[in-house]
């Protein structure tokens with residue numbers, strides 16, 4: 001799949017639906033429109049990327065209007081549409097989840113890991129590092145999805161609409177005990193409506209800092225999320241640990257430095273059932289052909 005942060009508009013869905021991805025991931029989207037950060041927000045390093053986009057997206061009203069067409073485009077290509085949601089409170093996650101479920105999206109990814117979000121000059125806590133917060137978000141989202149499914153069924157949209165499955169996307173945990181605690185929560189919730197059906201590991205490593213030759217920060221807001229090849233061993237390690245900690249019913253999606261067939265093989269070997277890529281796409285200036293090239297490279301391994 002394309003990882004979140006690569007597709008936000010109807011035109012982009014149209015391109016990605018016709019690419020080699022097996023599912024189209026839209027987002028992350030938020031309740032209100034966001035312009036994101038200004039200036040240099042992406043740096044394509046040789047071994048890593050940096051980004052501090054700040055979740056630019058047109059906001060929920062745009063997606064209420066355009067999701068039906070986005071879903072049709074993905075389905076016409078035989079692909080599910082995944083929406084990644086970011087929120088600034090449990091209630092925001094729930095409102096957005098409700099409306100995207102009502103629109104009929106296939107899968108929801110809760111981005112509990114966005115590091116580049118600031119409020120009144122202070123960096124917000126990354127949600128997945130707080131188990132109580134993660135549990136509260138899952139509970140409120142689950143409730144919202146059940147309500148949306150009941151509304152669709154009552155409106156006669158379908159005989160018995162089931163809530164779409166949702167999963168969580170996490171930040172890399174450098175504390176193995178912290179990762180085990182998160183996995184313990186997901187294991188405890190699994191099999192209940194509040195249980196994430198998958199964990200996507202990982203989002204960018206927070207607050208990296210790089211200077212150019214003139215000692216200027218390469219990213220204007222200075223601190224940025226690190227991704228790309230340098231993140232791959234970390235992401236693989238998270239997937240490996242999670243596979244051992246979680247019940248088999250909870251699937252893993254690997255993200256971090258996927259740019260060659262060998263990277264897909266490594267993530268599958270570590271325990272993922274699917275992979276996502278963002279940096280490979282951004283480093284090719286948004287050329288969706290990159291996904292076909294990575295898959296061809298994977299097939300050539302055999």
Ligand SMILES: Cc1cc2nc3c(=O)[nH]c(=O)nc-3n(C[C@H](O)[C@H](O)[C@H](O)COP(=O)(O)O)c2cc1C
Pocket residue numbers: 003004005006027028042049050051053055084111169202203204227228229231255256257258276277278279280282
């Ligand atoms: C430019 C850029 C924007 C991103 N935006 C989002 C986002 O909106 N939501 C999210 O969950 N992850 C976002 N990510 C993280 C990616 O989805 C992915 O988890 C991470 O970059 C690791 O994969 P990669 O090494 O293939 O880039 C973004 C990454 C990049 C490079």
